[in-house]
Amino acid sequence: MVKEECKALLDALSRVTACYRHMVLTIGGTSDSQNLREELKKTRQKAQELAVANRNKLTAVLKDKAVSKEDKAEFERLWVIFSTCMEILEIDMRRALELGQEFPLNVPKKHLIQTGMSGGTSGVAARAMSVQNMKYEADNNIDVVDLKDLENEINQVGEMMYEMEMKVNVPQWTVEAKQDPGAELKSTISVGASSIGMISVENKSFCDISKVLAGIIFSAVLIIAIVLAVCVVKLS
Numbered sequence: 001m002v003k004e005e006c007k008a009l010l011d012a013l014s015r016v017t018a019c020y021r022h023m024v025l026t027i028g029g030t031s032d033s034q035n036l037r038e039e040l041k042k043t044r045q046k047a048q049e050l051a052v053a054n055r056n057k058l059t060a061v062l063k064d065k066a067v068s069k070e071d072k073a074e075f076e077r078l079w080v081i082f083s084t085c086m087e088i089l090e091i092d093m094r095r096a097l098e099l100g101q102e103f104p105l106n107v108p109k110k111h112l113i114q115t116g117m118s119g120g121t122s123g124v125a126a127r128a129m130s131v132q133n134m135k136y137e138a139d140n141n142i143d144v145v146d147l148k149d150l151e152n153e154i155n156q157v158g159e160m161m162y163e164m165e166m167k168v169n170v171p172q173w174t175v176e177a178k179q180d181p182g183a184e185l186k187s188t189i190s191v192g193a194s195s196i197g198m199i200s201v202e203n204k205s206f207c208d209i210s211k212v213l214a215g216i217i218f219s220a221v222l223i224i225a226i227v228l229a230v231c232v233v234k235l236s
Helices: 002-022 034-063 069-102 122-131 142-167 183-235
Strands: none
Touching: 002 034, 002 069, 034 069, 034 142, 069 142
């Protein structure tokens, strides 16, 4: 039961983190707006709430000495995935801060990037956070106020990551994967390898024929050159 709860929390964190990254990429674009900034704020706050829940649950389990060796290995794997999500979230929060400072909404003369994207992002945020309708009443200066909050939250995430490493020592290189890298692609690769092999054989035979033809043409040109040289010598 605990393992399933941890997986569910981690899955929710992964979805919200991915949603946040998707929206961060639209800052400064033609779809940027006060609503987007509000969605970003609520989404990252939701991600931080899920991060705290994940941290508390996994920390308690990994500190429990009664956990079996197999279960502990699984929880360590989930811990590594959780740490990766946190690193991605921190990177995207820093990116959101930089883009928000570069493209403030309260400066109308600042040109937005023509990304080709248009429309709102409420649907994406709603799907990630399991909310049917997301409506916001953003303040006119939300980008100014929110950037200050974002700086503080970035520091909080950094402190959380540091505390995680201090409380639970799970080096990523010590965690074994459940399957070999690219195992799900082996069947595709094996099928592709046979076709590639056929192509290589065809290419090899084609190259051999080309070499033969080139040799024949070179020999013919050489013979013609010799004949012409002999004729010139006789005529002179």
